[in-house]
Amino acid sequence: MEYMIGMDSGGTKTEAVAYSLKGKELARCQTGFGNLLMDKEKGLANIEEAMNILFDRLGEKNCQSVVIGLAGLDSGDFKKELDTYFSRYQPAIIFINDAWLSYYALVKEKDGCLVISGTGSICIGKYHEETARVGGWGNVLGDEGSGYWVAKKMIHHLLLQEDTNGNYSELSKKLMSTLQAKTVFDVVHYFYTHKKDEIADLTMIVAESANLGDKSAIEILKEAGYILAQQAKLLISKLEFNKEVTIGITGSVLKKNTIVYDAFFENLVQCPLKIKLIKEIESNTIGGYYYYKNNILRSEEY
Structure with missing residues (x-):
C-alpha cells in the first residue's frame, strides 16, 4: 500500500505517523527530540530513527513522501544541508516550519x-x-x-x-x-x-x-x-x-x-x-498529510 509519513519533530520528542493516501493512520512511532538547534547530530539521528522504524514496517519503496515539521528550521538555516543529508532516501523528504505543520493540522484543506x-x-x-x-x-x-x-x-x-x-x-x-x-x-x-x-x-x-x-x-x-x-x-x-x-x-x-x-x-x-x-487535534503529524495532499498530491494530479 502506498503511504506518506507526517512527522512532528520538536524540542522534546519526534512523533511520526504513516498515513494512507486517503488520510487513514497506518502506523506510528516516537523517538527523541528533533530540534537541530539543541544538538544537530542527535536530532538528525532521532529523525532518521523514526523514519526507518516506519520504513521497516511498511516498506520504504511504498512511501511517497515524508513531510517533517521541524522546530528551529528557519532560525537555524538548515534547509540546504538537510536536503543534501536526506537525498539518499527514495521518498521525497520535505521539511517545513513546525508552525506550518500546525497550520495544516488544524486548518487542513x-x-x-x-x-x-x-x-x-x-x-x-x-x-x-x-x-x-x-x-x-x-x-x-x-x-x-x-x-x-x-x-x-x-x-x-x-x-x-x-x-x-x-x-x-x-x-x-x-x-x-x-x-x-x-x-x-x-x-x-x-x-x-x-x-x-x-x-x-x-x-x-x-x-x-x-x-x-x-x-x-x-x-x-x-x-x-x-x-x-x-x-x-x-x-x-x-x-x-x-x-x-x-x-x-x-x-x-x-x-x-x-x-x-x-x-x-x-x-x-x-x-x-x-x-x-x-x-482540537489528535496529532500535529496529520498536518504533514494535508500539506502533502494540498501541495504535492494535487500538483501530481494536474
Missing part, C-alpha cells in the same frame, strides 16, 4: 489563519496562493501575548511597584516566593540568567493568581488575549479575507488559559467576518 501562543507567539495564514505572517519576531522584539511576554509583564509589574511605593501586590509576593527571591534584584538576576522557556514557565504564577481573583494577574492575561486577537485581525486584513475565515489556535497560553482565550475570542468576533475557530 482550507485557506485560513493559525494563531500560536506558547513560549513565543506568531500568526500565519494562507489565502489562495498568498501566505503571510504577523508577529513571531522573538522574545526581544516581539512574541506579544506569549508565555514569555506574560511572565515579563508580571516582572514589570513587580519592578514598577519597587520604583513607586515598594508595596508589593499578592502577585508580586507570589513571584518572589516562588523564586525564593529576597529582593527584586534576585528576580532580575533570574530573568537575565535563565532560558526563555524557563521564563515562560513563570506564566503559571500569573494563571494561579488570576484563578484566585488577583486583579493584576487577570489584567495581564486579558491583555495577552486582546493582543493576540489584534494580531489575528491584522493578518486577516493583510490576506484580504472578506467573508469568512477559519482560524486554528494552538499553544498552551491560548488553549489552556480560559481568561486569555475568552479575551481573544471577545475581541476577535468584533471582526466583520464569519469566523470558525478550531483548537
